[in-house]
Amino acid sequence: MTPKSNFLQKHSLILVVYSLVFVLITVGSIYSERFLTLRNLTNVLRQAAYLGTAALGEMLVILTAGIDLSIGSLVKLSVLVSAILMDGNPDNVMMAVGLTLALGLGVGLLHAFLINELNLSPFVVTFASLFILQGISLTITTKPIGRSSKDFLLLYSQKFLEVPIIVYFFGLVTLMVAFLLNMTVFGKHVYAVGGNLTVAELSGIPVKKIRYGVYGICSLLAAVTGLLWLMRMGVGDPVIGKELELNAIIAVVIGGTSLFGGRGTVTGVIGGVLLLTFTDNLLVVLGVNQFVSGLVKGLIFVAAVALYKPSESFQRATA
Amino acid sequence: MKDDQLILEMNNISKSFSGVKALVDVSISCKKGSVHALVGENGAGKSTLIKILSGAQRPDKGTICFKGKNYESFSTREALSLGISVIYQELALVSEMNVVENIFLGREIRMTVGIIDSARMRQEANRLLEQMGIKINVNREVGELSVAYQQMVEISKALSRNADLIVMDEPSAILAGHELEQLFRIIQSLKDNGVTIIYISHRLEEVFRIADEVTVLKDGQHVVTRSMEGLSRAELVSAMVGRKLEEVFPQSANKAGECVLEANGISTDTILKKVNLKLHRGEIVGLAGMVGSGRTELARALFGADKLFSGEIKLMGERVEFSSPADAIRKKISLVPEDRKQQGLFTELPIKNNITLPILKKISNWFLLNRKMESALVESSKKQLSISMASEHLDVQFLSGGNQQKVVLAKWLHTKPEVIIMDEPTRGVDVGAKFEIYQLMRRLTEEGIAILMISSELPEILGLSDRILVMSEGRIVAELEHSEASEEKIIEYATMGESKAA
Structure with missing residues (x-):
């Protein structure tokens, strides 16, 4: 097999994801004049930043063969905490942002601590965390609470060269995660831990540190997502973040990341995020009942997992 | 330097x-x-x-x-x-x-x-x-x-x-x-x-x-x-080699009967290459060879766990095709696997449940389990195989290696098998229990069962087998009668590479 055909074969499914995005855009532009406008497209990209920021964090965890089910709840808590801390006062912005990020990082490190030191499974730890964080949020409030400062709120609609700055921000996060995974020792070790834990341990890779890293970053990005939501809503709304973890996991998997760890690319995950976001947007543009959205996502998810499953012959060749 | x-x-x-x-x-x-x-x-x-x-x-x-x-x-x-x-x-x-x-x-x-x-x-x-x-x-x-x-x-x-x-x-x-x-x-x-x-x-x-x-x-x-x-x-x-046979093996009755299981030129996409094999009622056939020579793969193929690439398997003269182990079990073939803790037992379940698992249908009325019948079966197994256990409700993990192996055997015996394939039947079993298992195997063959025994322990192969097949690199390279076999011969055949075997 030549390296080139090999490359195509390995990435063909990601190409499929991007082609589907293209198909959605085409369908959208046929059915609605409003769809293929710069305004709508950049809006969709801005929407994608919300799911995407969380999904990139989730991807890091999944690459180590772990999972984080708590990010939706953490986003919810982050929105509330940041809104309460900011309380409409511009002087509080730095403090609120700083503490919210610290909260996120702390939650992630705690997850890693429980997984590392108590030998609990990531599923159990973050599943419990999902309910605990949600419980805390709903104890704080069941109605919108707190207020964003005006400047902070304005960031949502601010544009640079006709493109919302949130899109640039998301681009930056994407580049940073890609850099981390491809150019740093940490990134290589993330793949190794998920690819073969025993080999990683025998090769002297600090597995526990890697876990602190990925869970920390994942929760940190969830807190960032929470701040982005505050920018958008202007208040701490406890409705935010519902089922976000599920959408993030779906995006990561559609993008070709293996739920068993060790395999996955940033390009793929971004493709998955775009596919989901455009699906949602198209359904809105077409005026389809929003409940259909879940159905469509579920179908895409199953199809993706089935497609990415290595064929039997491939498994035998590598066994 | x-x-x-x-x-x-x-x-x-x-x-x-x-x-x-x-x-x-x-x-x-x-x-x-x-x-x-x-x-x-x-x-x-x-x-x-x-x-x-x-x-x-x-x-x-x-x-x-x-x-x-x-x-x-x-x-x-x-x-x-x-x-x-x-x-x-x-x-x-x-x-x-x-x-x-x-x-x-x-x-x-x-x-x-x-x-x-x-x-x-x-x-x-x-x-x-x-x-x-x-x-x-x-x-x-x-x-x-x-x-x-x-x-x-x-x-x-x-x-x-x-x-x-x-x-x-x-x-x-x-x-x-x-x-x-x-x-x-x-x-x-x-x-x-x-x-x-x-x-x-x-x-x-x-x-x-x-x-x-x-x-x-x-x-x-x-x-x-x-x-x-x-x-x-x-x-x-x-x-x-240089070792004497330490264990005493039960004598063979030498009453090999009709051919039960026959394999003609079977190959798999693992490593088996054109393997021929015949198993007769009442005999123990030893399968020797080094680890990786294809012994386990042969067992898997006969048991329907690996797909045949070519060749055929005949049971009582009739051609059969097993698409899964379930087919093989239905046709009265049993496999006692090498790694009993992983593949042969539910170590965290009681002895009783382990023994009756394959035959639950037989001991239930409609969908309701007949507890009395179940206990009676377990009791009969206990006697037949002299399993020493404090209670049938004890988890299998608390039994000794020998007793665990007996539980695996008991489980399969209730399915009334014609052929039993045993992969390393006495691994991790102490000497006393080994002897009991040998006797048991011999007794089973006297009842007309054919046994194919895979073993890495040459004394066991030599002492127990009526016939010995030696495998190397996916082929059967030699067939030795009980009387003509020796450790030297088996090692000689088992270690010869492709060059000589070809």
Whole structure:
């Protein structure tokens, strides 16, 4: 097999994801004049930043063969905490942002601590965390609470060269995660831990540190997502973040990341995020009942997992 | 530097595992830049010795002197940094990562803090591979490479660590003929560069071909270390065997009846190549051969666990096709697997449930389990196999190895099998229980059951089998009658490589 055909074969499914995005855009532009406008497209990209920021964090965890089910709840808590801390006062912005990020990082490190030191499974730890964080949020409030400062709120609609700055921000996060995974020792070790834990341990890779890293970053990005939501809503709304973890996991998997760890690319995950976001947007543009959205996502998810499953012959060749 | 300088001396190493002596006072020394072969039957203690050398296990007694320094023991990481690399049969590679990443895993070349220097790593990887005379695209994922190339990536990994001593644990077991030549060439060039190699293999041809010295282990004891020069094959084989039959085996009634199971030229895409086999009522057929010779694969194929590539299986003269083990069980074939804890038992369930699992339908009225019938069955098993248990409600994990094996047997006997395939029936079973299992097997054959027994223990094969089939490299290379078989003959056949068998 030549390296080139090999490359195509390995990435063909990601190409499929991007082609589907293209198909959605085409369908959208046929059915609605409003769809293929710069305004709508950049809006969709801005929407994608919300799911995407969380999904990139989730991807890091999944690459180590772990999972984080708590990010939706953490986003919810982050929105509330940041809104309460900011309380409409511009002087509080730095403090609120700083503490919210610290909260996120702390939650992630705690997850890693429980997984590392108590030998609990990531599923159990973050599943419990999902309910605990949600419980805390709903104890704080069941109605919108707190207020964003005006400047902070304005960031949502601010544009640079006709493109919302949130899109640039998301681009930056994407580049940073890609850099981390491809150019740093940490990134290589993330793949190794998920690819073969025993080999990683025998090769002297600090597995526990890697876990602190990925869970920390994942929760940190969830807190960032929470701040982005505050920018958008202007208040701490406890409705935010519902089922976000599920959408993030779906995006990561559609993008070709293996739920068993060790395999996955940033390009793929971004493709998955775009596919989901455009699906949602198209359904809105077409005026389809929003409940259909879940159905469509579920179908895409199953199809993706089935497609990415290595064929039997491939498994035998590598066994 | 003198030529015969010793790089490694392991002195008076002893090691026991929960009372079982794996190594007793074993000493071995290797000259720098030589190839030292380590041979012995399965269970002779080779693996334990290597594990101690790699730092994976601590010796109970003895010292290791490496490059002139004495150590009581060391950790895996210390062993690596000292320059000792072990290449196991199960290669330690991350298959999703590429060649470069694997070679430098855990020791990446960095530009500055935490940022990898891919260009230099690639360059270095290419240099190492070139040094061994191999051309691989270093950007390819390791999982896509053939096993032979994967092994070479492992060797490069060892070289990148500046290993002075490389231990190869049965490297040839996973290689085909021409790949073996390449391995030999690499070993030669490593040798030329002053790297010492400990080569473990059960294929004596290879040992004669590349080793400078050989050490024979047997039952955890050192038999002999000598130069290969002037050593004959017969001498080596007798050094490996040299043991008397210790156990008493129940006599065969010699009443082989009609043919029950017949295999004609079956091949699988594992390693079986055109295997022919006949099993008759009332006989025990021993299947001998080294680990990896295809014995387990043959059992799997007969049991419907692996798909046939070609050939046919006949049961009582009728052609059958098993698409799954469930088919085989329905046709009265049972498999008592090698690893009973993983594949034969639910260790966390009570004895009772384990025994009656395959026959729940028979002991229930409609969907309701008949508890009385169940207990009666378990009681009859207990008597038939003399399983010692405090209560049928006890979890299987609390039973001894011998009793666990009896539970597995009891389970299958309730399905009234015609053929029982037993993979290592007495592994991890103490001597007393072994004898009981032998007697039981004999009794079953007297009732007309045919038994195919896979075993690595030659005395067991010799003592119990009416006929012995010897496998090597996926083929049956010899069929011996009980009377004509000897340990020497079996080893001779089992260790002959493709060259002679072909």
